[in-house]
Amino acid sequence: MSASAKDGLSGRSLVALAFVNFFLADARDGLGPFLDGFLATNGWSPMTLGIVATLGGVLGLIATPLFGALVDASPHKRLLIILPVILVTAAALWTLASPGNASVFGGQSMTAIVGAVVGPALMGLTLGLVGEKAFPDQVARNEFWNHAGNVFSLACVYLATSLYGLNGVIGLMLLTAIATVIAILAIDPDRIDNDVARGLTREADDGAQGPSTYAMITGSRGLMLLAVTLLIFHFGNAPMSRLIAQSFSIQLGTPFRTTAIVTGVSQLSMIAMALAAPYLIRRFGLSSVFIIALCALPIRGAIAGSFPSFASIYPVQFLDGVGAGLIGIATPVAAERILAGTGRFNLGLGAVMTVQGIGASLSNVVAGWLTGMGGYSLAYWVHGGVAIFALALFIAGRDVIAPAKAAKVRT
Numbered sequence: 001m002s003a004s005a006k007d008g009l010s011g012r013s014l015v016a017l018a019f020v021n022f023f024l025a026d027a028r029d030g031l032g033p034f035l036d037g038f039l040a041t042n043g044w045s046p047m048t049l050g051i052v053a054t055l056g057g058v059l060g061l062i063a064t065p066l067f068g069a070l071v072d073a074s075p076h077k078r079l080l081i082i083l084p085v086i087l088v089t090a091a092a093l094w095t096l097a098s099p100g101n102a103s104v105f106g107g108q109s110m111t112a113i114v115g116a117v118v119g120p121a122l123m124g125l126t127l128g129l130v131g132e133k134a135f136p137d138q139v140a141r142n143e144f145w146n147h148a149g150n151v152f153s154l155a156c157v158y159l160a161t162s163l164y165g166l167n168g169v170i171g172l173m174l175l176t177a178i179a180t181v182i183a184i185l186a187i188d189p190d191r192i193d194n195d196v197a198r199g200l201t202r203e204a205d206d207g208a209q210g211p212s213t214y215a216m217i218t219g220s221r222g223l224m225l226l227a228v229t230l231l232i233f234h235f236g237n238a239p240m241s242r243l244i245a246q247s248f249s250i251q252l253g254t255p256f257r258t259t260a261i262v263t264g265v266s267q268l269s270m271i272a273m274a275l276a277a278p279y280l281i282r283r284f285g286l287s288s289v290f291i292i293a294l295c296a297l298p299i300r301g302a303i304a305g306s307f308p309s310f311a312s313i314y315p316v317q318f319l320d321g322v323g324a325g326l327i328g329i330a331t332p333v334a335a336e337r338i339l340a341g342t343g344r345f346n347l348g349l350g351a352v353m354t355v356q357g358i359g360a361s362l363s364n365v366v367a368g369w370l371t372g373m374g375g376y377s378l379a380y381w382v383h384g385g386v387a388i389f390a391l392a393l394f395i396a397g398r399d400v401i402a403p404a405k406a407a408k409v410r411t
Helices: 011-028 034-040 046-073 079-097 101-114 118-130 137-162 164-185 216-217 221-252 255-284 286-308 311-336 344-383 389-402
Strands: none
Touching: 011 079, 011 118, 011 137, 011 164, 011 221, 011 286, 011 344, 011 389, 034 079, 034 286, 034 344, 034 389, 046 079, 046 101, 046 118, 046 344, 079 101, 079 118, 118 137, 118 344, 137 255, 137 311, 216 311, 221 255, 221 389, 255 286, 255 311, 255 344, 286 344, 344 389
């Protein structure tokens, strides 16, 4: 168990981890949800925006498992967050300064590739700081601070663009990148147990402590079913907020402020889910949390497809917080339980993120095509409806996808 786990969930490093998650919410994705609204008001079509998102998704899914293996092997987990933050910020500033083909496609490609290391690195760093027993609660805390940071960032973007226009956005991006780097450096590297961070236990045999291998990943039925379930879910969920931001940004002509409102509602909902998730997992079990999250998406699609007024974003984006918010917490917890004792947690989590990324990437082109063929409502209905298949698959394999507890318990 790591030293910080012995000291409990207090201390400088865990306070710094909270700040990392708070500022990383804005720094890890560059323009993030604002990209579509910004480009849509600069004449980019839904189909072209779908291609941009798909390209980034494909590059990210190729890089993610490789970076997962890198995180397992590397003792420099802080550096694996700092470098992507710097590069992603540079790419976003390039896009804002000159939103042409080179900056958009080039910048988003770099963002996708280097950003793929942040998720596994942050999860590995968290596990190494707190250990297995505290990991589910700490993941929920991470998500709380991440979504709180998103809400704060969205509010700042809304005010900055109202007062200073595009220059306000540029200033905020620079400030959050600097703050993220400072917070990462405040984490004591000696508090990170790198064996625990990769999912090793003291009881693990010598064979489990070898180099990360893909044979172990593909041989895990639970991990594969988890990955396919998330592939289907993210195929349905990934384009929904993008399409809503595009639609109302064009209608209202205010891409940054409109996207701030659309995204802010879902982020507030995700904060509530982050607070509720530890209780829900303990009281009802991890599988019940997955079921609640998977049920939210079909309802979300039906509401968005039936009510085109701006007021519909409130229930629609609240349900985004329920679905994506709970999935974001439940996924690393499930992966940690499935892979307990193997020493390949970050590789396994990276593989799951890759497969779900395939669904998210493919969905962007499909969403652009559906929107061009039948409007935004058709896309909402189709992408919301596919989650029914994810729900059916999860229910069939719930015992191995979301085990009640880890196979081995660390001491």
